[in-house]
Amino acid sequence: MSRPERDAGWRHVAPLAVAVVVIALWQALTVAYEVPVYLVPSPQVVAETLVADAGLLFASLGVTVSIALMALGVAVVLGVAIALLFVQSRWIEAAFTPYVVLLQVTPIVAIAPLIILWVKDTRTALVLCAVVVAIFPIVSDTTLGLRSVDPRLADLFRMNRATRWQVLTRLRIPSALPYFFGGLRIASGLALIGAVVAEFVAGTGGQGAGLAYQILMSGIQLNIPRLFAALVLITLAGVAFYLGAVLASKLALGRWHESELQSR
Amino acid sequence: MLGPSGCGKSTLLHLIAGLEAPSSGSIAWWGSSFDATGTPGRGLAMVFQSPTLMPWARVDTNVRLPLSLAGVPVAESDRAVRDALALVGLSDSARLWPRELSGGMQMRASIARALVNHPDLLLMDEPFGALDEFTRQRLDDELIALWRERGLTIVFVTHSIHEAVYLSTRVAVMGPRPGRLVDEVAIDEPHPRGEAFRVSTGFAGYAQRLSARVAEASGGAMHDAGPRARRA
Numbered sequence: 001m002s003r004p005e006r007d008a009g010w011r012h013v014a015p016l017a018v019a020v021v022v023i024a025l026w027q028a029l030t031v032a033y034e035v036p037v038y039l040v041p042s043p044q045v046v047a048e049t050l051v052a053d054a055g056l057l058f059a060s061l062g063v064t065v066s067i068a069l070m071a072l073g074v075a076v077v078l079g080v081a082i083a084l085l086f087v088q089s090r091w092i093e094a095a096f097t098p099y100v101v102l103l104q105v106t107p108i109v110a111i112a113p114l115i116i117l118w119v120k121d122t123r124t125a126l127v128l129c130a131v132v133v134a135i136f137p138i139v140s141d142t143t144l145g146l147r148s149v150d151p152r153l154a155d156l157f158r159m160n161r162a163t164r165w166q167v168l169t170r171l172r173i174p175s176a177l178p179y180f181f182g183g184l185r186i187a188s189g190l191a192l193i194g195a196v197v198a199e200f201v202a203g204t205g206g207q208g209a210g211l212a213y214q215i216l217m218s219g220i221q222l223n224i225p226r227l228f229a230a231l232v233l234i235t236l237a238g239v240a241f242y243l244g245a246v247l248a249s250k251l252a253l254g255r256w257h258e259s260e261l262q263s264r
Numbered sequence: 265m266l267g268p269s270g271c272g273k274s275t276l277l278h279l280i281a282g283l284e285a286p287s288s289g290s291i292a293w294w295g296s297s298f299d300a301t302g303t304p305g306r307g308l309a310m311v312f313q314s315p316t317l318m319p320w321a322r323v324d325t326n327v328r329l330p331l332s333l334a335g336v337p338v339a340e341s342d343r344a345v346r347d348a349l350a351l352v353g354l355s356d357s358a359r360l361w362p363r364e365l366s367g368g369m370q371m372r373a374s375i376a377r378a379l380v381n382h383p384d385l386l387l388m389d390e391p392f393g394a395l396d397e398f399t400r401q402r403l404d405d406e407l408i409a410l411w412r413e414r415g416l417t418i419v420f421v422t423h424s425i426h427e428a429v430y431l432s433t434r435v436a437v438m439g440p441r442p443g444r445l446v447d448e449v450a451i452d453e454p455h456p457r458g459e460a461f462r463v464s465t466g467f468a469g470y471a472q473r474l475s476a477r478v479a480e481a482s483g484g485a486m487h488d489a490g491p492r493a494r495r496a
Contacts, residue, residue: 152316155283159310160333170333174320256320256361 071130079138133194145179272443439481
């Protein structure tokens with residue numbers, strides 16, 4: 001095996017090794033010190049709970065993930081639309097940027113009850129909350145990208161009498177893509193966090209109960225193994241969201257952008 | 265156009281290209297003048313200091329840009345793109361990405377893009393300044409060959425005296441603060457000039473004369489600054 005290949009192999013093996021060591025230590029310590037499950041359940045107990053409560057937990061995971069995905073979709077469409085509007089004129093950007101920032105700095109926990117109160121359909125309300133959290137990086141990164149055009153390329157387009165539409169589609173949007181995908185990586189995680197936080201506030205149970213509700217109830221009922229199992233699922237979902245965004249970025253930019261090139 | 269940094273060479277080029285408007289006066293282009301509102305015709309192309317290729321498009325798509333912006337369908341522009349790439353020796357690189365080309369090849373692609381819609385006037389803003397000496401000399405020779413073949417007019421901005429002597433039929437020496445034309449020197453030497461000209465006494469004579477004019481122009485500017493400096 002050549003050196004770079006071996007390095008690439010280690011890059012995947014090393015984090016797994018850390019996980020194995022940590023989980024083994026956790027297992028050993030909980031057993032050795034006989035830690036009660038209502039304080040810290042051992043990995044084995046968590047795994048058993050995950051299997052035993054699979055039906056309940058995965059149904060909830062589906063609810064949370066679908067809300068987060070929908071929110072991410074809306075945030076992307078709406079965020080890109082806002083960014084496109086912003087770059088049409090400095091006045092529009094100057095007038096509305098403070099309010100986008102305002103939306104960003106207001107804690108979602110504080111406005112979620114209002115949104116849930118105003119919007120009749122709970123699911124829609126939850127999606128809306130997650131959108132509020134996830135949209136900012138999309139708007140700010142895409143706006144920055146749409147403005148980050150090579151000035152000499154812009155001159156070239158001007159010399160060739162390019163229309164406003166040609167400048168947008170052939171110059172501004174391609175220039176913005178790397179920035180957009182940077183924003184998407186952050187927004188993908190935020191959409192999930194937004195969905196979980198909104199569920200916590202809404203506290204919806206029954207059929208449409210998401211993972212946040214399971215965590216909340218498990219805490220109240222002192223069913224700590226189930227709480228841990230739900231946490232594991234949320235974490236894994238978050239990682240999957242991030243990897244999804246990374247994959248999308250690789251597919252779109254892989255052939256030309258420096259950030260996605262394999263180090264040779 | 266030869267001169268030290270800050271003498272307005274690039275600005276003059278931008279004025280000719282219609283990218284900047286003159287604060288006063290007008291620019292005559294083959295006898296017909298145009299003002300700030302009228303842009304020059306299509307027969308105008310520019311090569312910048314850097315290759316300025318779109319990184320997200322392959323080489324042939326980059327070269328096609330002037331034609332596709334003008335609305336020429338791909339099927340009709342294919343031939344022009346192939347010809348332009350052949351002209352600069354990049355026929356085999358048409359489907360590569362800009363990042364896969366060396367600096368010299370990127371500059372060639374940039375020149376191919378400028379030539380693709382057969383301009384009458386080619387503006388070049390220190391195009392080879394960032395390249396190494398050997399690549400630069402080779403591209404100088406290729407540029408002269410292109411110029412003779414296509415019969416176009418080239419306005420070439422440089423701060424290299426040797427490049428100015430080697431390439432030009434006429435050198436306009438510019439001076440800084442304020443940017444102005446200092447002298448015009450005709451280089452009476454038949455093309456192709458080749459390596460022998462680079463080391464000839466005639467070449468040295470022209471270089472010496474241009475060097476003296478540039479030094480004079482810069483020195484003059486420093487002299488101008490004298491009284492102001494004393495007042496301060």
